[in-house]
Amino acid sequence: MTRKTVVFAARYDEETLREWVAAGWIQIEESAISEPLSEADEARCNLISDLKQSMGVNDDGIDVILHLLDQIHGLRRALRETLDHKKRG
Amino acid sequence: MTDPYEVLGVSKTASADDIQKAYRRLAKKLHPDLNPGDKSAEEKFKEVSAAYDLLGDAEKRGRYDRGEIDASGAEKPQPQRRYYRDFAESGQGAGQGFQSGFGDLDEDVLAEIFGRRGANLKMRGGDVRYHLAVDLLSAVNGAKPQLALPDGSEITVTIPPGTRDGQILRLKGKGRPGYNGGEPGDALIEIEVRPHPLFKREDDNIRIELPVSLSEAVLGGKVKTPTPTGDVMLSIPKGANTGTVLRLKGKGVPKADGSHGDQYVTLKVMLPEKPDPELEEFIARWSKAKAYDPRRAMEV
Numbered sequence: 001m002t003r004k005t006v007v008f009a010a011r012y013d014e015e016t017l018r019e020w021v022a023a024g025w026i027q028i029e030e031s032a033i034s035e036p037l038s039e040a041d042e043a044r045c046n047l048i049s050d051l052k053q054s055m056g057v058n059d060d061g062i063d064v065i066l067h068l069l070d071q072i073h074g075l076r077r078a079l080r081e082t083l084d085h086k087k088r089g
Numbered sequence: 090m091t092d093p094y095e096v097l098g099v100s101k102t103a104s105a106d107d108i109q110k111a112y113r114r115l116a117k118k119l120h121p122d123l124n125p126g127d128k129s130a131e132e133k134f135k136e137v138s139a140a141y142d143l144l145g146d147a148e149k150r151g152r153y154d155r156g157e158i159d160a161s162g163a164e165k166p167q168p169q170r171r172y173y174r175d176f177a178e179s180g181q182g183a184g185q186g187f188q189s190g191f192g193d194l195d196e197d198v199l200a201e202i203f204g205r206r207g208a209n210l211k212m213r214g215g216d217v218r219y220h221l222a223v224d225l226l227s228a229v230n231g232a233k234p235q236l237a238l239p240d241g242s243e244i245t246v247t248i249p250p251g252t253r254d255g256q257i258l259r260l261k262g263k264g265r266p267g268y269n270g271g272e273p274g275d276a277l278i279e280i281e282v283r284p285h286p287l288f289k290r291e292d293d294n295i296r297i298e299l300p301v302s303l304s305e306a307v308l309g310g311k312v313k314t315p316t317p318t319g320d321v322m323l324s325i326p327k328g329a330n331t332g333t334v335l336r337l338k339g340k341g342v343p344k345a346d347g348s349h350g351d352q353y354v355t356l357k358v359m360l361p362e363k364p365d366p367e368l369e370e371f372i373a374r375w376s377k378a379k380a381y382d383p384r385r386a387m388e389v
Contacts, residue, residue, distance in 0.1 A: 011156065024184055038265050039215030039274070040176035047173045053151070070186030073177035078191070080178070 012037070012045050020048060023059065025066055093140035093153070093160050101154070105147065112141040179212055181268075214265035214274040221246070221278050225285035228252045229295070229317045229342050246278060250343040251293070254282035288317060293350030294341040298357055301325055306358045316340040316352050323354060331358045 014033050020026045021033075026044055028037070037045065051057040051065060094101050097111045115137045117123065124130040143162060144150045152158045159165050173182070180187050223232065231250035237243055244263060252258075257279050264274030282290075289296045299314055309327035313320050316337060323335060333356045341350025361368065 026182060027184070036217040036265070037215075038181070039171055040173070040179075040181035042215070043171040043173040043176055044182040046170065049155075053155075066184055067186040069177070070183045071189065073174075073183065074180075074187040074189070074191075077178045077180070 011042070012049075017045075020045070023063070025062065091136070091160065093143050096136055096140040097144065099144075105145070108141070108144050112137065112145065116141075181212065212268040212271045214267040214271065216274040217264045217276050219276060219278045220281065222281040222283055223248060223252075224283050225288055225290065226317055228254075228280065228282040229288075229290065231343075244276070248280065251345070252280055252282070254280070256280050287315065290342060292342075293344050295350070295352040297352065297354055299323075299354045300357045300359045301329070302359060303361070306330065306356070314354060317342075325356070329356050329358075331356060 017026070017028060017033055021028055025048055026041060028041060048062060048066075051062050057065065094103070097108060097115065099107055099111045103111070116134070119130050119134040119137060121127075121131045121134055139161075142149075143153055143160065149158070149162065153160070156165060176182060219238075221234075221236070223234070227234075227248060229251065231252070232248045233245055234248070235243055235245050244260065246258065246260065248258065257277050260276040260278065262273045263276035266273050287297055295317060297315065299312070301312060304310070305312055305325050306329050307327070309325050309329070311322045312325055314323040314337070318340070321337065321340065323337065325335075326333075329335075335354045335356065337352040337354060339349040340352035343349050
């Protein structure tokens with residue numbers, strides 16, 4: 001079999017990713033922009049895409065939602081660890 | 090399948106208006122009735138119409154852009170979707186908000202939670218999805234192609250004998266690197282098996298159609314027959330008719346337990362390529378006494 005290049009299945013084009021990095025919605029290094037996204041980054045992009053398209057949220061709304069969502073998860077993490085800590089006494 | 094955006098000559102971010110203008114411009118140019126001498130006009134016009142059928146409809150265009158349907162409008166199988174909440178508490182991909190909002194609370198305890206533990210949080214790297222097309226014989230017999238990944242590195246993929254269309258091969262550790270010493274994710278390669286002009290796969294069996302000559306069919310004989318692993322000699326029974334199916338045991342697809350499926354050969358009796366006056370004369374004579382009606386059962 002002759003050598004061939006495998007194409008990775010990318011859902012988001014580079015332009016879109018750069019826009020979202022500039023907006024502060026995702027954190028991806030410029031050097032990693034053309035590479036396959038990590039699962040976490042891809043899941044976050046899917047969320048942004050759902051907010052925009054399925055839920056009709058505008059850019060300002062997405063700003064607020066992501067900021068609040070990140071805070072919620074930060075809190076969940078802190079709470080989880082505090083409870084673990086408590087359980088272990 | 091061609092990209093409908095390319096067919097209409099518009100960018101993926103074109104407005105609905107742009108798309109309609111592009112379609113009208115092309116329709117005027119390519120309509121078969123406006124190009125009576127151009128045989129290719131009909132094919133091109135069909136392609137343009139199909140592209141507009143897809144992109145001119147806002148819903149269909151959205152579904153195509155999101156990868157839910159392909160250019161013909163058919164539903165595409167969706168890869169398993171991950172939700173962000175699975176990754177959110179580890180802070181992966183998160184924005185500034187994740188560690189803010191605690192300014193008024195006990196800083197030390199929180200520094201402990203987000204600082205030390207956070208820094209030491211080991212995470213497995215993510216999986217990466219690829220797509221690879223192989224020909225049918227490579228999938229049936231197995232193959233070990235060497236592939237170049239987009240980042241320039243090379244890997245050897247083992248395609249096991251009997252691999253099916255749509256099967257996903259997992260290469261451990263060839264995905265995204267892990268975090269803080271976590272193990273790397275895997276490469277998931279979706280295999281597309283291209284159709285073969287001769288061999289057709291049906292479960293674990295292979296089917297082919299084999300043309301045989303008049304004499305081979307009437308008198309029987311041994312005929313060289315292709316199989317996925319090479320040619321074999323097949324015995325054609327005397328009087329074999331078109332549609333007769335012969336079975337080559339064990340010449341099909343390798344199975345997981347080490348056995349093989351079979352190859353089924355459907356015979357097709359072929360008259361000589363060029364009309365033969367001797368044959369015609371003989372048949373004219375022969376038929377007078379030996380006429381038979383193959384359409385008897387049809388009551389024509």
